[in-house]
Amino acid sequence: MQRHEICAEKPRRDVPETDPTSSTEPATVENYLTDESRLIVGKAEKVFFPRTEAHVAKILSDASKRKIRVTISGAGTGITGSRVPQGGIVLATEKMTNVFERGSEEDLTEHSDLGVKYTLYIRKDVERNEHYAIVPPGVPLETLKKIFEDKNLCYPPDTTEMTALLGGTVATNASGARTFHYGCTRDYVRRLRVVLPNGDVLDIKRGKVFASEENQFDIILTSGKRITVELPSYTMPDIKKNAAGYYTKPGMDLIDLFIGSEGTLGVISEVEIKLENQPKNVLPVFAHFSSESDAINFVKSLRSLSRSKKLGKDGINALSIEFLDEGSIELLRKKYPPSKIPPKSKSAIFFEQEIPNEEVFNDLLKRCVDLLESCNVLDTMASLGTDWLKEIKDIRHALPESINTIVRSKGVHKVATDIAVPERAFDEMMSYYHEVGRKSEILYAIFGHVGDNHLHFNFIPESEEDLVRAERACALLLRKAVELGGTITAEHGVGKKTYVKNGKRRPYLELMYGVEGLKSVARIKHAFDPNHILNVGNIIPVSYLEDLNE
The missing domain is CATH 3.30.465.10 (Uridine Diphospho-n-acetylenolpyruvylglucosamine Reductase; domain 3)
Known part of the structure; x- marks a missing residue:
């Protein structure tokens, strides 16, 4: 009992x-x-x-x-x-x-x-x-x-x-x-x-x-x-x-x-x-694509194969899958050379593949390359070793730093989401992100944990007027996430956050x-x-x- x-x-x-x-x-x-x-x-x-x-x-x-x-x-x-x-x-x-x-x-x-x-x-x-x-x-x-x-x-x-x-x-x-x-x-x-x-x-x-x-x-x-x-x-x-x-x-x-x-x-x-x-060896892969659709198609395939691996059916088994949209790429392009951010890149995926032993390394590497090429990969950077993993993570973490530098120089702050939605609703949410972003006429960047259908949409306002519009637009994204059966905060928590409704602050939850x-x-x-x-x-x-x- x-x-x-x-x-x-x-x-x-x-x-x-x-x-x-x-x-x-x-x-x-x-x-x-x-x-x-x-x-x-x-x-x-x-x-x-x-x-x-x-x-x-x-x-x-x-x-x-x-x-x-x-x-x-x-x-x-x-x-x-x-x-x-x-x-x-x-x-x-x-x-x-x-x-x-x-x-x-x-x-x-x-x-x-x-x-x-x-x-x-x-x-x-x-x-x-x-x-x-x-x-x-x-x-x-x-x-x-x-x-x-x-x-x-x-x-x-x-x-x-x-x-x-x-x-x-x-x-x-x-x-x-x-x-x-x-x-x-x-x-x-x-x-x-x-x-x-x-x-x-x-x-x-x-x-x-x-x-x-x-x-x-x-x-x-x-x-x-x-x-x-x-x-x-x-x-x-x-x-x-x-x-x-x-x-x-x-x-x-x-x-x-x-x-x-x-x-x-x-x-x-x-x-x-x-x-x-402790994972024995981890292969960090930074893959660039000439279109967002190719990048998302790769994510769907990688996610599916990683799940089947847990059932013992395939060798690919990603530990993490991270996404960068075109806005994110453009911000990074200002900081990193073409060798890291190719000129034709419009989107990128960073993922980690565990290598359980040396015997399977070549086979797993070939599987990853074949999968990337089937999704029209533009450029791929991969290497075993903690130095490369640290470098890739530094590039990923440079994004929020770049955004904060921009908004602080303008005397405002970013307006960001922490939304996750069910997998069945991901494509619809992704389309809505861009629809709201474009209509706002405010610079934005989308990045995050795409493996779990969890992305951070960042409005990057450059004035107080932008900030007001960004907060209104952010409320639209939050409502859409709830409508699709998702959450308004996947990892950050609620804290003391509020959202704007009819010009007034309302409780986030x-x-x-x-x-x-x-x-x-x-x-x-x-x-x-x-x-x-x-x-x-x-x-x-x-x-x-x-x-x-x-």
């Missing part, structure tokens, strides 16, 4: 007991008032730097009693304003770098990077025949990558910003290019420890607590109080990547409610993640789930956080929470 309830516990005690450090210095606080987007600037009175679960529990319980807002901060790599405080205090997780030590020290791993000591456990689950790691939330992904590579292991979720902290990526269900092959962060989280706003802790193991037939969970606090949490009333889009709102599904696992909740329900104090074997859907999300937050202190403004507008207090 499946369990529908979970009992909270007291936080792990520090031995000896210590207090978290904090700062009210304006120069220190200022570092936590914005994120990578620089779109909004917040305000806060103080920043706390907890190192342990007990520190987090003390900060939250004190803030809850005093009804002081607490904004959780990771590395600041987000672009939705999620970590931007709207008053109160900031809880910065970057000092939470050491796992709570227990059990055998044989599997305790220590690592130092840039003067910071990190500790975590790496273990083997014999029953499941998989490795896993127990990790504190303040470890950057790039540090985890170094640690696991030394043991011929990898943590597959590969966000664009590898300086992101693990806790932040779990809070947003982050994903990236290799999600096409490996899946999202959610697929690799085995267990979470979460500190609730009252200071209690939930230790949630995947496969242990599931929603009841009434779509409810029961949380029993250490005080004996029972909280009944009813799942959102909406139905999520049937797509691989979706970071819009709380996860919901009949009979779902409780752990999935917290993954992607953007710090609105609790603070992650420990993560247990599944690991994979309202586009997908409507007013009633947002009300059901607000009720979940209210159940866990009745004083509304945690990451206020993320996902749920403040007005929806205020209505629950009336």
Whole structure:
């Protein structure tokens, strides 16, 4: 019989007991008032730097009693304003770098990077025949990558910003290019420890607590109080990547409610993640085409063959598939020589092919070449080795940098989407992108994770008038994505984003789930956080929470 309830516990005690450090210095606080987007600037009175679960529990319980807002901060790599405080205090997780030590020290791993000591456990689950790691939330992904590579292991979720902290990526269900092959962060989280706003802790193991037939969970606090949490009333889009709102599904696992909740329900104090074997050799391929249609046809063939490989029918098995449209190519052409961006190129595809062993290298290479030539490839660049992979990724990442340079020089900002749609709707969405882009008469570029039908449309305004038109046009794209059964945010999350409707700002998530859907999300937050202190403004507008207090 499946369990529908979970009992909270007291936080792990520090031995000896210590207090978290904090700062009210304006120069220190200022570092936590914005994120990578620089779109909004917040305000806060103080920043706390907890190192342990007990520190987090003390900060939250004190803030809850005093009804002081607490904004959780990771590395600041987000672009939705999620970590931007709207008053109160900031809880910065970057000092939470050491796992709570227990059990055998044989599997305790220590690592130092840039003067910071990190500790975590790496273990083997014999029953499941998989490795896993127990990790504190303040470890950057790039540090985890170094640690696991030394043991011929990898943590597959590969966000664009590898300086992101693990806790932040779990809070947003982050994903990236290799999600096409490996899946999202959610697929690799085995267990979470979460500190609730009252200071209690939930230790949630995947496969242990599931929603009841009434779509409810029961949380029993250490005080004996029972909280009944009813799942959102909406139905999520049937797509691989979706970071819009709380996860919901009949009979779902409780752990999935917290993954992607953007710090609105609790603070992650420990993560247990599944690991994979490190890919032996990866062949990065940068292919140029003289037309977008040829590039998209290649993507469809590559995607199909990669899926059949998983069924053991073919050798081609792409780890990632990335797309660049003509607008993107033109931006890169200004920065890179013809040897990298051919003069006749109108579109490009970057993909990674794993080479399991040397014996199959020539055969796999021939298969890739044959497939490219069947789709009228214009030019192909490929080479084994980490230097070439880094160079190609640098070219891909130069795109957003180029766009940001342009808009900042004009005193405005880009207007971008994070849309993913079902595969059946991809062609229609692609046509609509160009239709809206051309009608806007604003420079634009489209690029991203085409393997998952997930692209970033970037308007590049050059004036305030352009910016207003871009935001109106962006709303059209968002509505079209919802109409086609897609999501308005596949990987970035909702944060504090809004959209423009009839000249007014509206809640971002309202586009997908409507007013009633947002009300059901607000009720979940209210159940866990009745004083509304945690990451206020993320996902749920403040007005929806205020209505629950009336």
